[in-house]
Structure formats: structure tokens, C-alpha cells
Amino acid sequence: MDAVLTLNAGSSSLKFSVYEAGTQAGQGPAKLLGGQIEPLGPAARLTLDDARETRVTEIGPAGMGEAIGTILVTLERRLAGRAVVAVGHRIVHGGAEFDRPVRLTPDVLKRLEAFEPLAPLHQPHNLAGVAAAEIAFPDALQVGCFDTAFHRGHPWVNDTFALPAHLYEEGVRRYGFHGLSYDYIASRLAEDWPELARGRVVVAHLGNGASMCAMSGGRSIASTMGFSALDGLPMGTRSGQLDPGVLLYLLEKGEGPESIARMLYRESGLLGLSGISHDMRTLLASSDPAAARAIEYYTFRIRREIGAMAAALGGIDGLVFTGGVGRNAAPVRTMALAGLDFLGLKLDPEANRNGAERIGIGAAEILALETDEEGVIARACFRTIAAD
Incomplete structure (x- = not known):
């Protein structure tokens, strides 16, 4: 059975989950494995959760790049021969144009780089995760899920600032985040x-x-x-x-x-x-x-x-x-x-x-209530796979 991987890069942690591909519609994604590396910095820990146990490993200094590398090495040992057919990524900023999950093509990634100054704690790491996943899983579908997408469609008064109107048209507006x-x-x-x-x-x-x-x-x-x-x-x-x-x-x-x-x-x-x-x-x-x-x-x-x-x-x-x-x-x-x-x-x-x-x-x-951003990302991957 194939697998879907989700990567959720936050400002102080990197969460990941593996789901069984082929989940039946309406049943929700079947989670096989999950975990996180946090806090990013001088004393990072890897927490790994599966059906049998929760294991915590001290990994020492780790920024986002090191965290992604550690997770990919961990998954190589844990996938048990499953092929990763899709990787879903939390992308913090999708601007005004990305209002739903999309396949991450080179053109889309280039457009998303323009939003890095608006989310410097997240967007560069989100996109670094995409680059690392493309290398690790070259045949997998890469899907971007945007924290800003849930807020598209606000009433205009909740989207605008009292600035010259042309700035709104240029994209200076309220986007909202944590949408997943x-x-x-x-x-x-x-x-x-x-x-x-x-x-x-x-x-x-x-x-x-x-x-x-x-x-x-x-x-x-x-x-x-x-x-x-x-x-x-x-x-x-x-x-x-x-x-x-x-x-x-x-x-x-x-x-x-x-x-x-x-x-x-x-x-x-x-x-x-x-x-x-x-x-x-x-x-x-x-x-x-x-x-x-x-x-x-x-x-x-x-x-x-x-x-x-x-x-x-x-x-x-x-x-x-x-x-x-x-x-x-x-x-x-x-x-x-x-x-x-x-x-x-x-x-x-x-x-x-x-x-x-x-x-x-x-x-x-x-x-x-507990939230489950990774589950939202996984479901978006399944929908994208089904649409292909």
C-alpha cells in the first residue's frame, strides 16, 4: 500500500505525518505515523508516534533544514517499503490568488517565493520543505495547502485597510492565517x-x-x-x-x-x-x-x-x-x-x-479542541490524486 506524507513547518516546530493512500471517500485518512521536531534551536527533540508507542529522542541543535533532513532519514526506516505517492505541504501565505490546494509546479513555487517577506518565519521553511521533498520523493505529487485560503471571501470591510485604494489592488490587504x-x-x-x-x-x-x-x-x-x-x-x-x-x-x-x-x-x-x-x-x-x-x-x-x-x-x-x-x-x-x-x-x-x-x-x-492541520493537508492530497 502506498503512502501520503504531510509536512507542516511552523515557527518553532516541524510536524509530519504519514497516511495510508487509497483511503475510501468519507472515511478520512488512515494515519500510520506522526511526529514532530520541537523546539527548533539548540535543544531540539524528535517525537515519533505510531500505533505502538511514543518515542522521544534528543537530537541536539537543529534548524529547519536539519529537522527536514532528520525526518526524511527517519521515514526511510519507517515506510516499510511503501512508496510516497504525494507530499502535502503547509504553505503559510498564498496571497490573493491561491484560495485552494494546488499542485506545486515550478511556476507556482516561483510565485510563492514573492510572499517570503510577508511570512519570514514560515514561508522560506515551507518552500525549503518542498525542495527537500522533491529530491527525496522525485516521483511524488507535491501539493500546497495555504493558511490564507480559508479566509478568502471575507466581506470587503474585513479585508481592507484605510489606505489609498490602489494599494488594495496591488495586494496590500488583510489575508488572515492559521486557515488549515x-x-x-x-x-x-x-x-x-x-x-x-x-x-x-x-x-x-x-x-x-x-x-x-x-x-x-x-x-x-x-x-x-x-x-x-x-x-x-x-x-x-x-x-x-x-x-x-x-x-x-x-x-x-x-x-x-x-x-x-x-x-x-x-x-x-x-x-x-x-x-x-x-x-x-x-x-x-x-x-x-x-x-x-x-x-x-x-x-x-x-x-x-x-x-x-x-x-x-x-x-x-x-x-x-x-x-x-x-x-x-x-x-x-x-x-x-x-x-x-x-x-x-x-x-x-x-x-x-x-x-x-x-x-x-x-x-x-x-x-x-485539538486541531489537525495534517489531516486537512492529507485530505487535500487525496482529492488531488483522485482528480488526476
């Missing part, structure tokens, strides 16, 4: 909470990257992220929403574009606020007042953006937390929802502490 995660959550709601799926739902994808999406009837209406993956919520190392006057001030002080970009993408967010770490687990375990301040700001911004997304929807029927922080950090959910009873958002403290999926007791549903 939101796509999965929309499908999960449709399957398990169909009445809620038809209503007004805010989804908070909280991880090293963080954003929110306002969904109406399972479709994206608004997102906290905009032109780049910097806007909206504070993140692990990214600033989130910022007065553009700050950038003008820094330029006038003599800071160059490269140093400003480094600060905004790599030195801000939870790391910049705390001076300790970008990792929420580390901050929650710390007794340092700076860690508490960073978490306080992070959760305040979540509260603020929940209100903004509810306003874009004209009300709220449910809130879904997902992503590594959103699904697993109960204290973050507690702090983020403090004082939001007026929206019908009220936590069940015990269910929240115990990691239940259903954690609300108010008029609006509150859920904490």
Missing part, C-alpha cells in the same frame, strides 16, 4: 456540534503563533491577522497589533528594516515582554513577576479580540480554543475569559482544569 487549523475546527463542529457550526463561532488558535477567526455558518468572516503574520494577538516572539507610528519612530531613530523585522518577528511577544521565554509552559511555571506580566498582557489581548470578533459576527454562539496553548493551558483560558459573562461566556472551572472538550456553562458554548 480553522478549516479542521469548522469540519469538527459540523460533525459533532452541527447546530453550533451553523451559528456564530469565534475560534482562538493559540500557540507560538496566535490568531482568532470569526466564523458564520462555518465560513471565515474576519480574522485578527492581517497583511502579514504579525498582526493581532501577541505571540511567542511576535508583537501582534502595533501602532505603525512606532515603526516610523524607530526608522527616524536610525533603526534599519532588518533590525526592526528581527525585533518584531523574533524578539517581541511573550519573549520580549518577559525577557524569559517565548514558551507559555515556561512562563506559567515561573515565579518571576515579568512572566506574570507577559501572561496578563497576552490574556488581556485575547479578551479584547474575542469582543472584536463577536462584534464582527453580531453576537456569539460559541468559542473554541485550539492550538498548543489554547487546548492545553487551562490557566490561560481562565484568565482570557475573566469578565466575559456579559457575552454568555462562562467557564466550568472543573471541566477546564481537567482538560475536557466542553468547558462552558453559560449561554454560549465554550470548547477546547
Whole structure:
């Protein structure tokens, strides 16, 4: 039996999964193997999950290139003679033109390179993964799945900035990100909470990257992220929403574009606020007042953006937390929802502490769900194979 491989390059990790090709329509992809390398940096670990066990191996210093190489070597030993017939890739930025999964041809890849300045923590690594996969699996179909695609079709007021109109036509507009995660959550709601799926739902994808999406009837209406993956919520190392006057001030002080970009993408967010770490687990375990301040700001911004997304929807029927922080950090959910009873958002403290999926007791549903971006990518590969 052949296999489909998915590669999901994030800002601090590289996730991968192997699925059995030939899955019957409607049954969903059959996952054979999965894992990730994280955190990228001086102390990376390879976590490998299969039906028998979960194994963690310390691999030492690893950037994205080394991580991809390690995964490909690991797969050679684990595929057991299966041929990889397709490789599905998470591509963070697809611009305005890529609104669905596509076959990654040389022309498409060249066009995607133009978006690297808008997603410098992800897009170069995404495309490096494609290049590595093309070498490792030269006969496999390469499929790109875009984080921006789920948000195409927003109302114009949620896509534009109050800038000269010609800039919108040139592509300076709000794109939104984390679309693969939101796509999965929309499908999960449709399957398990169909009445809620038809209503007004805010989804908070909280991880090293963080954003929110306002969904109406399972479709994206608004997102906290905009032109780049910097806007909206504070993140692990990214600033989130910022007065553009700050950038003008820094330029006038003599800071160059490269140093400003480094600060905004790599030195801000939870790391910049705390001076300790970008990792929420580390901050929650710390007794340092700076860690508490960073978490306080992070959760305040979540509260603020929940209100903004509810306003874009004209009300709220449910809130879904997902992503590594959103699904697993109960204290973050507690702090983020403090004082939001007026929206019908009220936590069940015990269910929240115990990691239940259903954690609300108010008029609006509150859920904490695992996301599955790799499953969304795999299904796109199967559809592309079937269409050939």
C-alpha cells in the first residue's frame, strides 16, 4: 500500500505525518505515523508516534533544514517499503490568488517565493520543505495547502485597510492565517456540534503563533491577522497589533528594516515582554513577576479580540480554543475569559482544569479542541490524486 506524507513547518516546530493512500471517500485518512521536531534551536527533540508507542529522542541543535533532513532519514526506516505517492505541504501565505490546494509546479513555487517577506518565519521553511521533498520523493505529487485560503471571501470591510485604494489592488490587504487549523475546527463542529457550526463561532488558535477567526455558518468572516503574520494577538516572539507610528519612530531613530523585522518577528511577544521565554509552559511555571506580566498582557489581548470578533459576527454562539496553548493551558483560558459573562461566556472551572472538550456553562458554548492541520493537508492530497 502506498503512502501520503504531510509536512507542516511552523515557527518553532516541524510536524509530519504519514497516511495510508487509497483511503475510501468519507472515511478520512488512515494515519500510520506522526511526529514532530520541537523546539527548533539548540535543544531540539524528535517525537515519533505510531500505533505502538511514543518515542522521544534528543537530537541536539537543529534548524529547519536539519529537522527536514532528520525526518526524511527517519521515514526511510519507517515506510516499510511503501512508496510516497504525494507530499502535502503547509504553505503559510498564498496571497490573493491561491484560495485552494494546488499542485506545486515550478511556476507556482516561483510565485510563492514573492510572499517570503510577508511570512519570514514560515514561508522560506515551507518552500525549503518542498525542495527537500522533491529530491527525496522525485516521483511524488507535491501539493500546497495555504493558511490564507480559508479566509478568502471575507466581506470587503474585513479585508481592507484605510489606505489609498490602489494599494488594495496591488495586494496590500488583510489575508488572515492559521486557515488549515480553522478549516479542521469548522469540519469538527459540523460533525459533532452541527447546530453550533451553523451559528456564530469565534475560534482562538493559540500557540507560538496566535490568531482568532470569526466564523458564520462555518465560513471565515474576519480574522485578527492581517497583511502579514504579525498582526493581532501577541505571540511567542511576535508583537501582534502595533501602532505603525512606532515603526516610523524607530526608522527616524536610525533603526534599519532588518533590525526592526528581527525585533518584531523574533524578539517581541511573550519573549520580549518577559525577557524569559517565548514558551507559555515556561512562563506559567515561573515565579518571576515579568512572566506574570507577559501572561496578563497576552490574556488581556485575547479578551479584547474575542469582543472584536463577536462584534464582527453580531453576537456569539460559541468559542473554541485550539492550538498548543489554547487546548492545553487551562490557566490561560481562565484568565482570557475573566469578565466575559456579559457575552454568555462562562467557564466550568472543573471541566477546564481537567482538560475536557466542553468547558462552558453559560449561554454560549465554550470548547477546547485539538486541531489537525495534517489531516486537512492529507485530505487535500487525496482529492488531488483522485482528480488526476
